[in-house]
Amino acid sequence: MNPVEVSHIAKSFGDLDAVIDVSFKVKRGEIFGLLGPNGAGKTTAIRMMLDIFQPDCGTVSILGGPMSEEKKDCIGYLPEERGLYQDIPLERCLLYFASLKGVPDQKARQQLDEYLERFNLAEHKSKKIKELSKGMQQKAQIINTLLHQPELIIIDEPFTALDPLNLQLVREEMQKLRALGVTIIMSTHQMQQVEELCDRILLINEGKNVLYGNLNEIRQRFSGNAVLVRTGDKLPELAGVRDISQHNGSLKLTLAEDTTPQDVLKTLTASNIILEKFEIAVPSLNEIFIRVVEEGNSR
């Protein structure tokens, strides 16, 4: 049983079709990337998963069935729109939200202290939320999402306002949770983070699935027959190379259909070329994203 199974959901608001047809499954203990351009329908899809909105059609199965009040305790949610009570101290705010998730007061206090230490917020726990910096508020939101030890986490843009150190901290926390078997659905525009963290992804455009599956397989699928080479030497004449172009400080060699990267490597080593870099050119997720969305829009 998958923790999340979404089947052909759709949602309209008046004349606006926010989600037209979205389906996906999220496996236990994976980090799943929910991607798409602005207005693609990601947030609406998340809200339907959480039963904030009811889909016009299609079904959502969360933790083995429809959403219920009991299941809400097992889900941690970081919404796109940040919202902690601004006028009360950080500690009181987080304890209140933990109590709404059914965490006993003593346990909540103990866990909160640990999280505040880990996220370097312990000395700010008596400050009102509005007195904290944006980065601190973001960390507080993340603590709020994790404090009740959920088995399913849904986070929308978790890295907003975080500096590189805190970004690393949050990334490590997510990896640790994955290792513990927690399922994470992450929606973000930061493709580098998706590449580093996600096992599988779904790309939504204009309310529909456009790309879905294992991240490595998708990248392989989008890789052309090309290699990236960086060298200080002048390249010799290479048989089977159709085109050479610059690519981020390297040379991108586009190969003929019957030429393999091994053929090129053999030729280069035989020519005593000193290679600083030789790798199969796999497109970045960013490139795939742009290509898929642009193709979709031009259709």
Add this chain to the structure above:
Amino acid sequence: MNRLWRVAVYEYKRNVFKKSFLLTLFSVPLIVALSVGLGFFLTSLQENDLPLGYVDQAGVFTSAIPGPRSGQAEPVEFIPFQNEDEALFSLEAKMIQAFYILPPDYFETRHIELVYRNKPGGNAVQQWYDFLQINLLADQQGEVNSRIALGTDVTVRSMDGDRTVAESGPTFGNFMPLFITMAFLAMLLMSSGYLMGAVVEEKEGRTMEIVVTSISPGQLISGKILGIVAIGLTLFMTWTLIVVSGIYAARWMGSSWFQNAAIDWSVILATIAIAVPAYILVSALMAMIGIMVTTNKEGQSVSSLFIILHMVPLYVGIVLLNNPNGPLSITLTLLPFTALTTLAIRNIFFSVPGWQVGISFVVQTLSALGAIWLASRAFRLGMLRYGQRLSWQRLFPSRQGSMERRNP
């Protein structure tokens, strides 16, 4: 603890431990006490306990009979003078506040002369006329004399014989339901505004989306309403405590109005039975308005309508009192918003039948539950419409529109 209660406790603490709440809590009784105190002070300025003098040239007070004691007022001494000069000398020496001259032809003319530097106290003048009256009746038999001196004693009785009001006017107990109603209206005005503010803040502060992934919109709205009801009760209990203390103080100081309170507890219970659902009804509607609008100010302008509706029976109060069991009185007793004030007005002089109170209670309770449902629906539809209004059409979709959406 049930999560609904957690929301209620949070909402309660969040408001009650604010300085502004404490200011509200004590400012209302303070303002009332100051108003009453000012009234007593102004009245006391019109009183003067110095003796009054009189020059009796008509022989009315040949064998002067002391005047009757009236209420709790301090008796004013009446000093006879042989002539005007003596009286004038005492007036100049400030030994008396004024003096009356009864001329020799008083029995023919009934004219009397008053001499003073400063206008004499109202209490003294009143006692003087009582003193004069009893001495003019000196030749009557004792009982007749006393009865005439006491004057009329009319008791007003309602047609069903259930309510009686003495000539001195309704007792404090008669007015109790009206006082309770006024206190409830003051509570409504203050505490339900907190609820609307809390909802607007929660929506525009984007907190709503987190909260509703922990509890249902129904639990959230019900918890908030409970919290606000608890705030209202805190206000009510505190004010009651202060009022009861004030009553005991007034009784101790000898106020007959408070000593003969004649409180009818069944009427008070009926008033509270209607007041509680009426309060919840308005609170739920305030919450609904809070979710439909984008700013607190916008919400306040709409919500004032609910308070005005509660005031409608006051505007038609004379009609209600003239015909307390007429169709208008009964209708307003049964309708939401007008029931509480109508009941209070009718109960001053008339005993409202139990069946009307019972039906009204059911109507108010159903209305309150309906309002909670409506507020929950508004929560669900409007909670994520940041910076946007929720239209009435969205809240009450037409049947045709619903069918179209289901079968596009």
